[in-house]
Amino acid sequence: MSAPVTAVIVGAGHRGVGYASLALxxxxxxxxxxxxxxxxxxxxxxxxxxxVPGENLYETAQEMARVPQFADAVINGTMDLDHVPTxxxxxxxxxxxxxxxxxxxxxxxxxxxxxxTRRTGRKLMIGHVLRYAPFYVAIKQRILSGDIGxxxxxxxxxxxxxxxxxxxxxxxxxxxxxxxxxxxxxCCHDLDLIAWYYSGIRPAHVSSFGSRTVFCExxxxxxxxxxxxxxxxxxxxxxxxxxxNYLEQRRWGMYAFEPIEHIQDATDEDRExxxxxxxxxxxxxxxxxxDVADHQSVIIEFENGATASHDMxxxxxxxxxxxxxxxxxxxxxxxxxxxxxxxRHPDARAGCEYSEETVDVNVTMDGHGGGDLRLVEDFVRAVxxxxxxxxxxxxxxxxxxHHTAYAADDAMVERRVVEIEDLGEGSGH
Ligand SMILES: NC(=O)c1ccc[n+]([C@@H]2O[C@H](COP(=O)([O-])OP(=O)(O)OC[C@H]3O[C@@H](n4cnc5c(N)ncnc54)[C@H](O)[C@@H]3O)[C@@H](O)[C@H]2O)c1
Numbered sequence: 298m299s300a301p302v303t304a305v306i307v308g309a310g311h312r313g314v315g316y317a318s319l320a321l322x323x324x325x326x327x328x329x330x331x332x333x334x335x336x337x338x339x340x341x342x343x344x345x346x347x348x349v350p351g352e353n354l355y356e357t358a359q360e361m362a363r364v365p366q367f368a369d370a371v372i373n374g375t376m377d378l379d380h381v382p383t384x385x386x387x388x389x390x391x392x393x394x395x396x397x398x399x400x401x402x403x404x405x406x407x408x409x410x411x412x413x414t415r416r417t418g419r420k421l422m423i424g425h426v427l428r429y430a431p432f433y434v435a436i437k438q439r440i441l442s443g444d445i446g447x448x449x450x451x452x453x454x455x456x457x458x459x460x461x462x463x464x465x466x467x468x469x470x471x472x473x474x475x476x477x478x479x480x481x482x483x484c485c486h487d488l489d490l491i492a493w494y495y496s497g498i499r500p501a502h503v504s505s506f507g508s509r510t511v512f513c514e515x516x517x518x519x520x521x522x523x524x525x526x527x528x529x530x531x532x533x534x535x536x537x538x539x540x541x542n543y544l545e546q547r548r549w550g551m552y553a554f555e556p557i558e559h560i561q562d563a564t565d566e567d568r569e570x571x572x573x574x575x576x577x578x579x580x581x582x583x584x585x586x587x588d589v590a591d592h593q594s595v596i597i598e599f600e601n602g603a604t605a606s607h608d609m610x611x612x613x614x615x616x617x618x619x620x621x622x623x624x625x626x627x628x629x630x631x632x633x634x635x636x637x638x639x640x641r642h643p644d645a646r647a648g649c650e651y652s653e654e655t656v657d658v659n660v661t662m663d664g665h666g667g668g669d670l671r672l673v674e675d676f677v678r679a680v681x682x683x684x685x686x687x688x689x690x691x692x693x694x695x696x697x698x699h700h701t702a703y704a705a706d707d708a709m710v711e712r713r714v715v716e717i718e719d720l721g722e723g724s725g726h
Contacts, residue, residue, distance in 0.1 A: 302680045303368040305331035305392075307358040307383055309343035311551055312397050312424070313374020319673040320347060326677045330368050333361040338559065362386035370680050372673075373397060376470070377477060381406040384421075388413050393420040395676045399485045400695065402476055404703050411696055411720070422676045423695040425489045426668035427618075428688040429675065432633045433490055433668075435658045436620065437687055439629060439640065440494060446626030451494065451605040453487050458616035462591070463537050464549040466611070467512050468578045472587030474706070479589035480507075481702040484609045487618070488705075489698035491597065491605045494622065496690050499600045500697055503704035504714045507593025511612050517583035524580055526573040537582040539572045553578040595705040691723030 301324060306313045309332050320327040329347035333355040334340040344354055355361040358375070359382075370393040375383050381401045384394060400423055401407055414421045427433050440448060457466070471477040480488075492500065510516065518535070522528030525539040532538045543553040544565065556576045557563050572579035591612060597605045618633040631638025637657045644652045675686050697717070704715035 299681055299683075301326055301328040302370055302677045303328050303330045304370040304372050305329070305333065305353070305361065305368045306343055306347075307333045307361065307371050307373045307387065308375030308379065308397075309334040309336070309339040310374055310376075313372055314343055314346070315669060316372050316374060316395060316424070316673050317343070317347060319670050319677070322670065323674070326674060331355070331361065333358050358383035359386055362390045366391040369393060370395065370676070377402060377482070381410050384410060385413055388417050388419045388421070391417075391419070393680045395422050395424065395673065397424040398489070399477075399481045399702070400699050402478075402481065404700065407696060407699055408720075411692065414692060420679050421692055422672075422679060422689065423489075423692070424672065425486060425493075425688075425695060425698075426672050427486045427490055428493055429668035429671035429686075430633065432631070432636065432638070432658045433620075434686075434688060435656060436622070436629055436631070436638060437494065439656075440622070440624070441687065444627065444640065445622065445624030445629060445642075448494065448622055448624045449603045450623040451491055452607070452621045453491065453605075454608045454610065454619040455484050455487050456613040456615060456617050456619075457483060457609070457611040459536050459612045459614065460542050460546070460548050461616060462512075462611040463542065463582050464552050464578065466589055466591075467582045467585055467587055468539075468580055469552055472585060472589060474588050474590070477589065478702065478706040479591070479611075480505075480593050480595065480609055480705055481699070482589075484607060485699060485702050487607050487609075488595075488701045489695060490620070491607065492694045492698035492701070493688075493690060495599055495603060495605070496694050498603065499719060500597045500605075500701050500704075500717050501600045502598040502714050502716055503595065503701055503708050505593060505595040505705035505708040507590040507609070507709045509588065509591045511591045512582050512585070512587070514583055517581070521581055521583055523584055524573065526569065526579055529581060539579045540569075543572065543578060544568060590709065593705070593709060595701070595708075597701055693720060693723040696720060 306317050317329050320329045331353035332340050332343045332349050335356050340354055371387050373384055373394055373396045377399055380396055384396055465471050466479055471482040518531055520530035525532050542548050554568055557567055557571045560567055593609045595607045621630040627642040629638055629640055637655050640654045640656055641651050675689050679685050700717050704717055708715045
């Protein structure tokens with residue numbers, strides 16, 4: 298049996314520690330041997346959780362990259378803007394890397410990362426966890442088997458629920474278009490699924506429309522204030538009420554109470570005070586300084602003439618993802634949350650129109666449809682040089698998925714069709 302892959306956590310936040318938890322479930326696969334995080338509390342908590350010795354703790358990725366390499370790989374769970382600045386020195390230092398999505402906010406940084414990956418020959422996997430969700434894997438298997446022939450069109454939708462939208466993209470840290478266009482932050486998964494299903498075919502042209510019409514002052518209901526717990530007359534009836542979402546429903550506490558993370562054993566009183574006084578999570582959703590689009594539609598033409606479109610809708614009652622894929626011999630349609638999809642084929646027998654089969658998929662809704670830890674397992678296999686799953690393709694697919702998001706943002710703002718350049722051959726690993 299192979300030895301476990303050794304890894305360091307860079308960015309010991311929610312996602313980094315979540316991925317690293319494979320080491321606790323399957324110690325024969327992964328062992329965490331180092332941590333880098335400027336936040337001392339998080340660094341020490343992660344060190345304790347994974348039994349990391351004090352000499353392997355660093356304040357930053359950059360500092361860690363300056364000492365001789367002491368692990369096989371990096372789990373990079375830093376925030377979006379820190380991804381490339383932390384990734385480059387560690388790839389140069391010899392580490393393979395699992396890097397959270399979205400890769401980075403600009404084309405320039407992405408190209409620098411691609412160049413470094415190609416030159417150093419390091420393995421780089423992106424945290425596209427939905428590629429590992431059994432629902433999407435089962436669809437990919439049907440496409441690869443030729444069941445629906447050559448795919449020439451797809452449509453997908455992501456509905457982002459009212460409470461998720463508010464905590465992350467209105468009140469939270471992904472609220473500004475200049476650093477985190479919403480399509481890139483949220484739907485880079487969906488654009489990646491499209492790129493993965495069309496693997497190896499370049500998206501060539503992108504157009505897109507979208508705007509912010511829901512979460513703005515003009516749409517604020519009468520009686521709403523600036524902070525839910527301070528000056529709002531409609532708080533008891535508002536679905537976005539910070540009191541309801543974070544104190545009563547107890548949703549998204551990991552984000553909503555991050556501002557008081559340093560208080561040990563925080564009480565409900567501490568939480569309420571934070572929402573009332575200065576937490577960004579206590580603000581009225583109609584009156585923030587954010588500017589990401591709250592709905593956006595994208596159309597993509599691939600170099601072979603195939604097409605795809607994606608709708609991002611936010612503030613919805615029900616969250617979820619829908620996909621519909623058409624091939625020359627049939628079609629696939631499903632909602633991830635249903636745990637099944639429908640396969641249809643034309644049926645030209647008298648009295649028929651088409652045949653239909655429901656394919657059940659064993660779906661767990663934990664960790665992105667069950668994708669999170671499966672992705673880390675595949676990363677471990679990649680580092681070991683073992684055979685990887687069909688979810689792991691050349692980094693170029695991930696790069697094109699992100700280029701589609703950048704192009705869609707430009708297309709939406711500038712009201713034009715944007716061309717995506719040919720980035721040449723893949724990285725080959
Ligand atoms: N896969 C998904 O579906 C999914 C879901 C949510 C978030 N994300 C992405 O995951 C990433 C991490 O999100 P999070 O909520 O875990 O963030 P987080 O803020 O909880 O963690 C980031 C950590 O990085 C640390 N850090 C900052 N600079 C550093 C440096 N130079 N060296 C080392 N550490 C440094 C911070 O102190 C922090 O503890 C983001 O890019 C986010 O967009 C992905």
